[in-house]
Amino acid sequence: GQQLNQSPQSMFIQEGEDVSMNCTSSSIFNTWLWYKQEPGEGPVLLIALYKAGELTSNGRLTAQFGITRKDSFLNISASIPSDVGIYFCAGQSGNQFYFGTGTSLTVIP
Amino acid sequence: KAGVTQTPRYLIKTRGQQVTLSCSPISGHRSVSWYQQTPGQGLQFLFEYFSETQRNKGNFPGRFSGRQFSNSRSEMNVSTLELGDSALYLCASSSRTHAYEQYFGPGTRLTVT
Numbered sequence: 001g002q003q004l005n006q007s008p009q010s011m012f013i014q015e016g017e018d019v020s021m022n023c024t025s026s027s028i029f030n031t032w033l034w035y036k037q038e039p040g041e042g043p044v045l046l047i048a049l050y051k052a053g054e055l056t057s058n059g060r061l062t063a064q065f066g067i068t069r070k071d072s073f074l075n076i077s078a079s080i081p082s083d084v085g086i087y088f089c090a091g092q093s094g095n096q097f098y099f100g101t102g103t104s105l106t107v108i109p
Numbered sequence: 110k111a112g113v114t115q116t117p118r119y120l121i122k123t124r125g126q127q128v129t130l131s132c133s134p135i136s137g138h139r140s141v142s143w144y145q146q147t148p149g150q151g152l153q154f155l156f157e158y159f160s161e162t163q164r165n166k167g168n169f170p171g172r173f174s175g176r177q178f179s180n181s182r183s184e185m186n187v188s189t190l191e192l193g194d195s196a197l198y199l200c201a202s203s204s205r206t207h208a209y210e211q212y213f214g215p216g217t218r219l220t221v222t
Contacts, residue, residue, distance in 0.1 A: 031209045040147075042113070042199050042213030043152075088152065092209045095165040097142075099152035 006089055006100030011080055014108050021103040022073040022074045023089030032072040034067050037102075040079035046087075047074070081106045111136065113196045113202050113214035121220045127188040130217045134181050134202030138218075141183040143175060144212060146197040155198075158183055187219075 006023045013019060017079070031050055035043035047058050049065035049072060056063055062075045072089055084107050089100040115195035122128050134141050142165075143155040158168035175185040181202075182217045187194055197218050201211035 033209070033211075033214075040215070042201075042215050045210055045212060048207075048210050090152075095157060096154055096167070097209075097211065098154075099144075101151050 004089060004091055004098050004100040006103055008103060010104040010106070010107045012108065015079060015081060018080055019076040019079055019083070020073060021087060021106060022071060023091075023100045024071040025073075025098075026070070026092055027091075027093060028069040029070075029093050029098075030089030032063070033090040033092070034061075034063050034072070034074045035088045035090060036085045037088060037096070043088055077106075079105075081109055082106050083107050112155050113200055113212055115198075115200050115214040115217050117217060118215065119218045121221075121222060122190050123222055124192060125189055126190050127186060128190060128219060129186045130198055130200075130219075131183055132183045132185075132200030132202075134183070134200075134215060135204075135212055137202050138202035138212075139181050140203045140205075140208065141177055142184050142201045142203075143183070144201065145169070146188045146216070147195075148201055151153065152199070155185065190221045195219060 004025050025059040033048050034046045037043040047063040052069050053067050060077045086100050086102040086104050090097045116131045140159045142157040146152045158160050159178045172188045177183045197216040199208040199216045201213045203211045
């Protein structure tokens, strides 16, 4: 199957700091999505990106669809304690979605 | 609008048994996908149903099967359970107009002993 490399694996940051994580693939995707998952819950859709180069924001979150269509990044500005969770990228190709391995974010108050 | 619901939330089964998990999609969503999530393998696609037809299938053995009903509710079945089937099973639904925006349920935590 297609592999999505997500980095970093984990992050420990101070409240108020900005966060950046990214996802790369050896294959081209038509859609990139970013999800957040908290313990005991399913992933929650944060941002969906549909075009190469697209930059989309959702509150303090900003994500971009890479020009090569093989990568995407997610930024979180001015982190707060409730940003804690695991962030997953997902790429869509055909009728299938492929997920990254996740970035675990810890925010220290 | 109610979200995706999955039942049961937790399940403990013994090796060799079979299990059926249920998923009710968001009202109006006709596509339902199932995923297995484990610490080692992450989120892996099982299959997708649309209008009662399996439209896509991941790389899982035939012990894993599913179906979708006319009201878009879906079930997945795992027969002859193995220890390695212990996982969080997630269901996601999407609408026709935003087919690539999947909304996940809370999952069913299956433990096989």
